[in-house]
Amino acid sequence: MHPMAPMGGGRPPASAARSADDKKWLAEHPVSVKRIAALFRPHLGTVIVVVLLIVASSLIGLAQPFIIRELIDVAIPNREVDLLLAGAGGLVLIALVSSVLEVVQTWRATLMGQRVMHGLRTGLFTHLQKQSLGFFTNSKSGDVQSRLINDVGQMQSVITNSATSIASNLTTVVATACAMVAISWKLSLISLVVLPPAIILARQTARLRRAVTGRRQREMSNLTSLIEERLSISGVRLSKIMGTGAADASAFAQSSHRLIDLEMKSALAGRWRMAAMSIIFAVIPAVLYLVAGLPATGDGMSIGTLVAFTGLQAGIFRPVMGLMQISVQWISAMALFGRVFEYLDTDQALPLPEHPRRLDPAAMRGEVVLERVGFRYPGAAAPTLEALDLVLEPGTMTAVVGATGSGKSTMGSLLPRLLDPTSGRVLLDGVDLRELDPEQVSRAVSVVAQESYLLHTTVRENLLWAAPGASEAELWQALEAAQIAELIRSLPDGLETAVGQRGHRFSGGEQQRLAIARTMLRRPKVLVLDEATSALDTVTEALVQQALDELAVGRTTLLIAHRLSTVLRADRIVVLDSGRIVESGTFAELVEQGGRFARLVANSEFADRVG
Known part of the structure; x- marks a missing residue:
């Protein structure tokens, strides 16, 4: 029994406990x-x-x-x-x-x-x-x-x-x-x-x-x-x-x-x-x-x-x-x-630069560099990422693989500056993200995640949310590239179709393709794909993957892979383990090395698909 507990194992009255909590809260927030x-x-x-x-x-x-x-x-x-x-x-x-x-x-x-x-x-x-x-x-x-x-x-x-x-x-x-x-x-x-x-x-x-x-x-x-x-x-x-x-x-x-x-x-x-x-x-x-x-x-x-x-x-x-x-x-x-x-008074806000720097969108190359990047969540016993050094070359696709909890999604959150590293820095075309105007970071870096989020409004409004000035032709062009234009045309209301709460008017694969079309309209230079196809069936995955391939053309892409079947098209693969990069190379190089990546391939469904 706790030393302060009442005799007989009873508990103090709920009203008394709440009253004590209220007094403590009011004392802490004058x-x-x-x-x-x-x-x-x-x-x-x-x-x-x-x-x-x-x-x-x-x-x-x-x-x-x-x-x-x-x-x-x-x-x-x-x-x-x-x-x-x-x-x-x-x-x-x-x-x-x-x-x-x-x-x-x-x-x-x-x-x-x-x-x-x-x-x-x-x-x-x-x-x-x-x-x-x-x-x-x-x-x-x-x-x-x-x-x-x-x-x-x-x-x-x-x-x-x-x-x-x-x-x-x-x-x-x-x-x-x-x-x-x-x-x-x-x-x-x-x-x-x-x-x-x-x-x-x-x-x-x-x-x-x-x-x-x-x-x-x-x-x-x-x-x-x-x-x-x-x-x-x-x-x-x-x-x-x-x-x-x-x-x-x-x-x-x-x-x-x-x-x-x-x-x-x-x-x-x-x-x-x-x-x-x-x-x-x-x-x-x-x-x-x-x-x-x-x-x-x-x-x-x-x-x-x-x-x-x-x-x-x-x-x-x-x-x-x-x-x-x-x-x-x-x-x-x-x-x-x-x-x-x-x-x-909360101080968890991502600090804004006092004098934000801006990059010329027309001259932006899309090079991303992680320099000795580390990240630790508040209260965590160990860092999630530690001393990461990685260069994402402009126009290339880099896949990140690793066991659950290795830090893949945390690493992906650093690029659009959803999180700031607790040590080191993330550079876009040589400029620390913390020095850039946040609006420019959001336009330069886009994310397509496993769970897409659609507004409870029409297809048109969801697309225009990403690009308010987009023309009708540009909307259909994005839908075509995302492999969903035919479906939208077949609907009685077309672009005026309501997507429903969180997009549940459409299937998971259709939601993903609408999200991809929306991202295409932003024309980002850097793309983070957080395993956007892992929850889809084989047929739908093929359609979404085709849309993703279209989206990734000419863009610096970080592919966070929970399923190894998605890394075949990557120019480079890095393997994370406990927040550190333990292997890096092409698919063939890593398999030939016989290390951690080779063991992941051998123990996954991917081996059956390529066998």
Whole structure:
């Protein structure tokens, strides 16, 4: 038994464990108000305008109780019609001006909030695009989506509503308190004595809300991940094959049930404290009437003064309660800001060159050189690649073979700069990839992998994704070269045919050929073929291989071979073992040497194919 485990082998309550995790997470991801304020800096002019509108609206509204006092104490008893008309007109004018100011304020504040959220949302999306593959390998896609959509969306209410409410309510409270003192300082003491306990209760409620909000958002991420994984085409297919539908539904139901519990806790957090404050605020008017009616305390107080003051007292209740609720919402929102800022602070991005170099596309030769390249995944006990020296001559095909885990795919990921080497460097035409503009690297180096990825749109849009300016003739030319033009022509909608989610409208071989056509439209100088035919049947493999041969013509090609049948056409073969190149040469040379490659050939299905 673990030394810290409870007696009897029991486990601590799940809620206690989650609470401890929440506190630890919040402690590790503090959010500074200064950083949040920086989001508003580009919109300082709008902030000033909104604040002025709020102050103006609050001050104009404070004239109402003074007008009411004059109407009750002077105009009505003395039948002063002019004063009565002026007072009534003043009340209407105050309502009209306040309404107009509120509409303008809401418009400006909402527009500002939307622009702040737009900047934050696009900034987060752009930042995530720069992350290495390792970041996405270690992150749930549902969590990424949840932070980008749900968390940023909920922060919108903080930006648009909470921030303006704080300014509005604070201004109203201060101005109303001053007016209350001006009318009757004795009654003000009775009314304002409730503020200290209200602040204490608000802070306690805020702590409860903040912890629950973090847990609720993490559960929302888990629910989003379940939907993404279980209801994707691949997830549904796997579920039907494995017969896990009931288990998947149960997991979803459990996560949804936990979310209900957290939503209820979030909604009810501190509500009893708020209810107690509501009762206190409701009792105050009764106390005020009692004080005004007693001879000892109410001597000399007019009816107009009492009515005006109770109106102010009732008016201060809403903004005080609003400030208490806003403080709860604001502190709860810190968990949301913390989750978004955590992603913005990730440092797994591939660094961009400060002064990127560019190669002339027309003069690009496509020579790739690996100089003493090493790579180690974070936390790995041993390097995946170590001291690799390799030259890929322009226009040639180099095949890389080796056992599973030898580092072939990692090596292939270095050329399009999906990963950066942890030691050494990768050169394209003599320039380190880390010094080149990333956009030029992506145009110069393309990858055709075993699993193709097609967008859930039409064939045309999938092709134009690679080359937006391609003409109709160029699209069909690429399809012809990829050995799939005839099939596309036979479809009723032709290029407008929807490929379906992840391309499942087409077979695996057809998806591969569409991916090859898309790559052809980019006209890369360097090509990485990550065993694009290993999962296909013999007939389909022949069609795809023909398309690949067409694609590789005149291009520097790195062929990552999991099946030795694909290396016959390579100009050179290198053998990887534990991240090192142990053999290099032509097919005939390596077989004649009788080394590791010769043993791979002897022990593979390839021997039967050439025998």
